Amino acid sequence: MQCDEARILPRTPMPSQANAPLPTGFQLDQYRIDRQLSLGGFSIVYLAYDEDDTPVAIKEYLPNSLAIRQEGQLEPQVPDDNLPAFRYGMKCFFEEGRSLARLMHPNVVRVMNFFRANGTVYMVMQFERGRTLHDYIHRHKGEVSERFIRGVFTRMLNGLREVHAHKLLHLDIKPSNIYLRNDGTPVLLDFGAARQTLMSDQPMLKPMYTPGFASPEQLGNREALGPWSDIYSVGASLYACIEGTAPPRSDERQQKDTLQPTTRTHTGRYSAQLLETIDWCLQLDPLKRPQSVYSLQKALMRREAGEAMPAGWFADIGTKLRSFIGRT
Amino acid sequence: MKFTIYQESRIGRRKSNQDRIAYCYSRDALLLVLADGMGGHLHGEVAAQIAVQFVTQAFQREARPLLHDPAMFLSRALTNAHNAILDYAFDKDLREAPRTTVVTCVIQDGHAHWAHAGDSRLYLLRGGRIAAQTRDHSRVQLMLDQGLLDAESAAHHPGRNRIYSCLGGSHPPQVEFSARIVLRDNDTLALCSDGLWGPLGDEGVLRGLSDPFVQEAVPRMLDHAEQRAGATCDNLSLIALRWHDDSAPQPGDSVSTQTMAMNDFTTQLETFEQSRSPATALDLTDDEIERAIAEINSAIQKFSK
Ligand SMILES: Nc1ncnc2c1ncn2[C@@H]1O[C@H](COP(=O)(O)OP(=O)(O)OP(=O)(O)O)[C@@H](O)[C@H]1O
Numbered sequence: 001m002q003c004d005e006a007r008i009l010p011r012t013p014m015p016s017q018a019n020a021p022l023p024t025g026f027q028l029d030q031y032r033i034d035r036q037l038s039l040g041g042f043s044i045v046y047l048a049y050d051e052d053d054t055p056v057a058i059k060e061y062l063p064n065s066l067a068i069r070q071e072g073q074l075e076p077q078v079p080d081d082n083l084p085a086f087r088y089g090m091k092c093f094f095e096e097g098r099s100l101a102r103l104m105h106p107n108v109v110r111v112m113n114f115f116r117a118n119g120t121v122y123m124v125m126q127f128e129r130g131r132t133l134h135d136y137i138h139r140h141k142g143e144v145s146e147r148f149i150r151g152v153f154t155r156m157l158n159g160l161r162e163v164h165a166h167k168l169l170h171l172d173i174k175p176s177n178i179y180l181r182n183d184g185t186p187v188l189l190d191f192g193a194a195r196q197t198l199m200s201d202q203p204m205l206k207p208m209y210t211p212g213f214a215s216p217e218q219l220g221n222r223e224a225l226g227p228w229s230d231i232y233s234v235g236a237s238l239y240a241c242i243e244g245t246a247p248p249r250s251d252e253r254q255q256k257d258t259l260q261p262t263t264r265t266h267t268g269r270y271s272a273q274l275l276e277t278i279d280w281c282l283q284l285d286p287l288k289r290p291q292s293v294y295s296l297q298k299a300l301m302r303r304e305a306g307e308a309m310p311a312g313w314f315a316d317i318g319t320k321l322r323s324f325i326g327r328t
Numbered sequence: 329m330k331f332t333i334y335q336e337s338r339i340g341r342r343k344s345n346q347d348r349i350a351y352c353y354s355r356d357a358l359l360l361v362l363a364d365g366m367g368g369h370l371h372g373e374v375a376a377q378i379a380v381q382f383v384t385q386a387f388q389r390e391a392r393p394l395l396h397d398p399a400m401f402l403s404r405a406l407t408n409a410h411n412a413i414l415d416y417a418f419d420k421d422l423r424e425a426p427r428t429t430v431v432t433c434v435i436q437d438g439h440a441h442w443a444h445a446g447d448s449r450l451y452l453l454r455g456g457r458i459a460a461q462t463r464d465h466s467r468v469q470l471m472l473d474q475g476l477l478d479a480e481s482a483a484h485h486p487g488r489n490r491i492y493s494c495l496g497g498s499h500p501p502q503v504e505f506s507a508r509i510v511l512r513d514n515d516t517l518a519l520c521s522d523g524l525w526g527p528l529g530d531e532g533v534l535r536g537l538s539d540p541f542v543q544e545a546v547p548r549m550l551d552h553a554e555q556r557a558g559a560t561c562d563n564l565s566l567i568a569l570r571w572h573d574d575s576a577p578q579p580g581d582s583v584s585t586q587t588m589a590m591n592d593f594t595t596q597l598e599t600f601e602q603s604r605s606p607a608t609a610l611d612l613t614d615d616e617i618e619r620a621i622a623e624i625n626s627a628i629q630k631f632s633k
């Protein structure tokens with residue numbers, strides 16, 4: 001399956017206003033809608049409760065540019081011209097469901113159900129209490145501790161390793177897609193872009209990358225995509241933790257690199273070893289970055305004098321890590 | 329490059345055609361590929377379609393206009409095709425991954441490189457002789473090699489369809505690669521499925537392709553094979569290529585790629601009936617939506633245990 005963003009462009013232009021969410025108390029299949037959690041260009045996420053009053057997060061496929069739902073309506077209106085694109089986008093939404101259904105990992109959001117209603121489709125996930133790393137960074141601007149960074153990323157990378165072990169790439173890692181549970185453990189969200197399988201030999205899709213966090217090969221030479229591309233995005237997210245903002249877009253960096261190595265800009269605030277690791281991930285040349293999540297985890301685990309890392313952060317490697325040998 | 333090429337695939341007396349064939353060329357490189365989906369197995373034609381499509385698409389991406397390393401290309405493309413078939417089986421929740429044989433050849437810089445898994449064959453014919461040919465990955469071929477069988481009884485051996493290497497299935501394929509072979513003016517390369525070489529034999533293939541015009545030889549050979557095989561005729565396919573030196577005068581129906589643009593491709597991919605592949609079906613019917621949802625839910629069940 002190739003998901004090409006160009007194919008989700010509307011034929012009939014839609015007023016770019018937000019779609020109306022389902023109302024509070026609405027009974028959607030076996031779930032009761034509580035409230036809207038977020039609104040993306042492609043979907044709405046709700047908090048809802050199932051029959052046992054267990055909270056769930058439900059993602060509704062509702063691309064802003066193709067379908068419109070006004071206050072008081074249930075079924076989105078899709079102009080005939082947009083119907084093929086709407087259906088095509090739905091396929092991409094299914095890809096997200098497929099990717100997630102295969103992944104069972106404490107650091108990857110769990111999908112529990114998938115169903116059709118109101119002329120569109122829904123993905124039910126385990127509801128996680130907490131906030132995004134993006135929110136956290138904004139609240140703690142300039143004072144995100146090294147210990148916090150190492151702890152969150154080492155564990156988040158356990159989840160990413162699982163993604164790669166399933167021959168998937170995430171391709172949209174950024175602080176707003178890394179969710180921090182209230183107990184501090186991270187969970188990877190939003191696999192809307194994980195449609196590109198590692199081994200896929202098909203023409204490349206264009207996922208909805210986020211400039212600043214996307215690797216240069218994602219914006220350009222997509223044949224070079226690999227685990228190292230997600231690693232670039234991890235590096236950019238690490239960078240955002242210490243700097244408060246994303247690094248410059250990688251395609252602009254390729255023209256003229258204005259990115260200062262963090263080893264130069266942040267010495268003293270963070271250990272040299274952490275800063276070197278960040279700069280390593282942010283190399284423009286894919287071959288110069290850590291080539292696997294495992295090698296990056298090892299770097300993040302390297303103990304600093306006097307700072308012991310709980311062994312439990314790092315899931316056992318032997319079981320899940322598969323080699324990428326033979327696949328380029 | 330200058331060459332004449334012709335390909336054809338027929339259903340024989342079977343219910344569906346599980347053979348797939350394609351060729352594709354850029355200004356400076358040429359690809360031939362043939363896959364024979366395995367009948368006894370579910371979705372054999374899907375496996376064959378995925379294999380042919382993957383290899384052709386990889387070629388179109390990488391031959392710009394030359395492949396960086398043809399041997400590496402073949403190795404990677406076949407591994408990827410194998411994995412794609414496994415993924416398909418996984419997505420469809422099939423108990424067993426479908427299987428297909430494959431034989432594929434790349435020509436560039438005047439050299440041929442080929443690779444195969446299973447019992448679909450490649451022949452290189454030169455000066456009225458078989459200059460090279462692939463060795464089937466079959467039990468019968470192993471027995472022949474060990475002197476346990478002679479050619480005559482091999483041709484009628486009940487287990488002659490049993491192969492030990494293919495794409496898809498539960499074992500990684502054992503792909504065999506040729507050396508780099510220099511092509512000479514008037515060489516003929518033929519890729520065929522067992523539905524063709526079975527009834528005709530090496531001799532029949534050689535004789536059939538001694539015709540100066542491949543576009544006439546191919547249909548005639550398919551006719552022969554169909555007649556010989558009779559009521560049980562298998563799917564049969566043949567791609568034949570005649571190579572011409574750049575300096576040779578241009579024969580009537582040949583292709584010269586000299587005037588092609590750097591990034592241009594010509595592709596001939598035979599598709600049959602509703603050869604719907606997972607990658608090409610674009611629109612989504614209600615049925616397909618229901619099926620996608622059912623698949624996702626069954627994957628959720630499978631993995632939440
Ligand atoms: N399982 C969940 N539990 C709690 N909150 C969630 C969950 N899933 C999503 N959210 C909330 O919804 C927000 C958006 O989710 P997500 O990133 O998956 O969608 P999106 O960015 O809108 O995706 P798209 O690009 O498909 O429009 C998250 O940042 C988070 O606040």
Ligand SMILES: [Mg+2]
Pocket residue numbers: 176177190
């Ligand atoms: Mg998101």
